[in-house]
Amino acid sequence: AAKPKLWYFHGRGRMESIRWLLAAAGVEFEEEFLETREQYEKLQKDGRLLFGQVPLVEIDGMELTQTRAILSYLAAKYNLHGKDLKETVRIDTYADGTLDLMLMVALAAFKPPEEKEESLALAVKKAKTRYFPVFEKILKDHGEDFLVGNKFSWADIQLLEAILTMEELDASVLSDFPLLKEFKTRISNIPTIKKFLQPGSQRKPPPDSHYVEVVRNILQF
Numbered sequence: 001a002a003k004p005k006l007w008y009f010h011g012r013g014r015m016e017s018i019r020w021l022l023a024a025a026g027v028e029f030e031e032e033f034l035e036t037r038e039q040y041e042k043l044q045k046d047g048r049l050l051f052g053q054v055p056l057v058e059i060d061g062m063e064l065t066q067t068r069a070i071l072s073y074l075a076a077k078y079n080l081h082g083k084d085l086k087e088t089v090r091i092d093t094y095a096d097g098t099l100d101l102m103l104m105v106a107l108a109a110f111k112p113p114e115e116k117e118e119s120l121a122l123a124v125k126k127a128k129t130r131y132f133p134v135f136e137k138i139l140k141d142h143g144e145d146f147l148v149g150n151k152f153s154w155a156d157i158q159l160l161e162a163i164l165t166m167e168e169l170d171a172s173v174l175s176d177f178p179l180l181k182e183f184k185t186r187i188s189n190i191p192t193i194k195k196f197l198q199p200g201s202q203r204k205p206p207p208d209s210h211y212v213e214v215v216r217n218i219l220q221f
């Protein structure tokens, strides 16, 4: 079958969690990077963006947009979405929480310097006081290696991505969360994830001023 093709900017944004899931599932994918307004307008004109927005993922003969819908489809397709509805809703709940945290970080890149610092500091505070305490307790109460069932799932991938992203902002962010530290090591050593964390993978770096400029240019905001 043809490899999935991802259409987005050459940066993390909303697409990074999709890259993580595919990589963790051991699925090779291709990427088309939007560098110009014309590329984006052509996708719109060709009717390929349902709500006029990216991420766009071509997979299984479909053109999917809406990040959470894409993630949900991929999680189910690669058996990372739980063994029954009760596990699936827990995975979705945990994933949604990490996506909210990651979006705070992603959008901060587009704020003026002082506001950006304030937003990033708030994201770190939210990680330490809202999100990570919840996941630490889940791991403690659940007493398993993974967040849901005793099986690796999309929720584990999202949590690892969130942990690594927050550590880029504050290296000591896990200092009060011993179980999350162990979780990070355990999940990072899963072969497909270990490979994705090596230099040269399709993982994207944190957003820089060039990336912000390109996205602003394309989206004209």
Ligand SMILES: CCCCC[C@H]1O[C@@H](O)C[C@@H]1SC[C@H](NC(=O)CC[C@H](N)C(=O)O)C(=O)NCC(=O)O
Pocket: 011, 012, 013, 014, 052, 053, 054, 055, 065, 066, 067, 068, 106, 107, 109, 110, 207, 215, 219
């Ligand atoms: C670090 C970069 C990430 C921040 C920037 C991204 O967040 C968004 O605010 C903008 C981009 S993503 C690009 C943006 N896409 C979305 O907002 C998608 C939202 C949708 N609910 C989804 O989850 O996929 C876009 O196409 N906008 C055009 C426009 O709406 O007319």
